[in-house]
Amino acid sequence: MNKISLKRSDYIVFTVIALIFVWIACQPHPIETFKLYTKEHGYILSFFKFAILATFGECVALRIVDGRYWRPGFGLIAKAVMWGFIGLFLKACFAVFAVGSPAVLTSLGVNITAEDGFFARLLISFTTSVMLNTVFAPVLMILHKIYDDHIQVYEGKLVALIKPVDVAARFAAIDWENMWGFVLKKTVPIFWIPAQTVTFMLPPDMRIIFAAFLGGVLGVILAFASLKSRAV
Numbered sequence: 001m002n003k004i005s006l007k008r009s010d011y012i013v014f015t016v017i018a019l020i021f022v023w024i025a026c027q028p029h030p031i032e033t034f035k036l037y038t039k040e041h042g043y044i045l046s047f048f049k050f051a052i053l054a055t056f057g058e059c060v061a062l063r064i065v066d067g068r069y070w071r072p073g074f075g076l077i078a079k080a081v082m083w084g085f086i087g088l089f090l091k092a093c094f095a096v097f098a099v100g101s102p103a104v105l106t107s108l109g110v111n112i113t114a115e116d117g118f119f120a121r122l123l124i125s126f127t128t129s130v131m132l133n134t135v136f137a138p139v140l141m142i143l144h145k146i147y148d149d150h151i152q153v154y155e156g157k158l159v160a161l162i163k164p165v166d167v168a169a170r171f172a173a174i175d176w177e178n179m180w181g182f183v184l185k186k187t188v189p190i191f192w193i194p195a196q197t198v199t200f201m202l203p204p205d206m207r208i209i210f211a212a213f214l215g216g217v218l219g220v221i222l223a224f225a226s227l228k229s230r231a232v
Helices: 008-025 030-040 042-066 076-107 118-153 167-172 176-201 204-231
Strands: none
Touching (some): 042 076, 076 118, 076 204, 118 167, 118 176, 176 204
């Protein structure tokens, strides 16, 4: 792994991010506009949210591991499309687990609602996060690994998006020591369950904003694990 020191590319990235924040801040009622578009076009925004932020997270992971944000064969556009569809999947699963997980508490005889106070909301949010991250997150992370490796087989070319995935071969090629020992065993209980508990504590509109940042973090974690595995 290269020693990290600021390069010209880093200053360019920082400048672009700053300009984006300035542009957003200069818009009239940016939060209200975002909430409106989230309500009316939630799935479309989820696609682009993850396509942009999670892919940028992968670029950051590459910068950490390889000293650059992009390299030939990285598959920037292919990865963005992959993350966009994962964002659609996540949007649907968030809705399912947010509604279904409280029913688990009810089945255990714990009859509480979010209106019963802070600790009731905390318990409901924690239960939702545990269910999401133990039932769904492993599937998502393995699915990401399979498709990410599929893109690398085709050297990052867009043709990877229309070529059939050899799931058996990609599944067998997974570094399970790294997938289990780092991605699942460590990041799920230490980071994802607490982080998603916070997510479900927030109002629905704010969950979307917070999930956008977590999408970037997810991109960093999964890409870093993948790049680290390839470097060994």
